[in-house]
Amino acid sequence: SQVYKTIAGYKGLVSRVILVDNSSKNNQGLFKDLSYAKYIPLLDNFGIAYALNKGIKESYEKYILTMDQDSSISEELFTEYLKFLNQEKDSTIGAITCQYNTDRNPQKPTPGWKKITLSMQSGTLFKRSTFQKIGYFNENLFLDVVDYEYFLRMNNAGLQLIRINSAVLDHQPATTRMLKMGPIKLKYGVASPVRYYYQARNLFWTARKYNNITLYINLLIKWLKILLLFDDKKKYFQYFSKGIRDAKNKRLGKYNEYRK
Template sequence: MNKHIAGIVLYNPDIPRLQENIESIYKQVEQVILIDNGSKNIKEIKFLINRFEKLTLIENKQNKGIATALNQIVNYSMNCNFNWVLLLDQDSVSPLNIIDEFDRYTCTDEKVAIICPEINDRNSVQVSNSNNIEEYEYVKECITSGSFLNCSIWYEIGGFDEKMFIDYVDIEYCKRVIRAGFKILKVNRVELLHEIGKRNTYKFLWLNVPTYEHSAFRKYYITRNTLYFTRKYKEDENILYAYLKVIKRLIIVVLYEKDKWKKINAMYRGMRDSYKMI
């Protein structure tokens, strides 16, 4: 019988939502590892987790980014002799059968690096695709939260890219998985309740333009990492298309969003700093 572990990355989490997250996965695994990235509400976090026995908290005194925290989780899991680890964001709620369902596929193909669920966005009005007639399918990428990660393959391809800090971390890892000849398997009947972000739709001429409104902090990393990722994989990616995406986001900021100058400045710095990363 396989042992199971789950890892959750924390940064100023909403405590009731975090409790819901922990309770949804706690009975499905032998251990839960929490990596805190310098949360201001660390006392409330500790008060909550003291109610649970098999939780381990590792505190980073400052925000080291999502990539570093994910690498800490997988390193810890390997040191404790776990072969697979379930990665979760702090606002995700797992179905009660996620581990049992994923476990069915861990031995079917030695090339599977990630097993992932259908994502059900809390803020979306769209109906999920859980009625897909296929039991599972192979995909080219998935988000980090809800992904069941093969620790040995993570080690083989070099873990998550810590230069990225946040944004595109999951996409970049998936790119390396596929390029190395491994696979990402999506189980269509497993749904993860996850909050992707606040989505807005703006009217531009005759078009409805959907977008997620982010802070200047996030605008910087999204811009920087979009261009860094495209240059890093220039054999597969289109740099012109990447710049067009950045320009589109910039136009939306100028026309519709608050804190325009902060965000424009952040995006400019992101473009500039992307050249320093390669």
């Protein structure tokens, strides 16, 4: 499988792999010949934050790289990270991250680095001391915006997030569709209505908590995408509205379709 190939590619790049399986099946047999990987089956979906935290708590290294199954890492990315870490001794750095190369938004390596506020957790290298200082990922969010919330919390604690522009990660989020309008081609991602519930709820809850304008804009873009690009708009708007409602009422956790 693609997941097996991705994890097999980590050999020699990292000291150890902790593989947290956030599904209802035990897939131990698939990875039994990967001696450097510790496999942890959760036997249910407890959400991305829970799975990440489980892996982090099982590790003991000074630096922890978190990865999604839809990302693949390269030796070049590690080289660029190490180069930066060997030069930079700033104790206020909480994590270093990369550029994301997707089919919707291709990226190439460029020189230098930049202090940023938001990024994805996949492909990000965290210092263990960051978790010790500000805690772990927020498990109540369950799915989307888990990384944004964490980076805003980091920022509030005076810890920097640095993007290494020469480090590029191949990442394939969601399903891509294309809209053609004459010479213009617009690529955009689609996901299930339930994902839009999580995105709306968690973006609104996090934007409110940290008073972050970028997340409010992100929320507006999601709403406009449904309006302008999606089929079955009524269903998507129902889930979206339910997400906003639950955020206002501080009802987080796993989606519950019976909750009014």
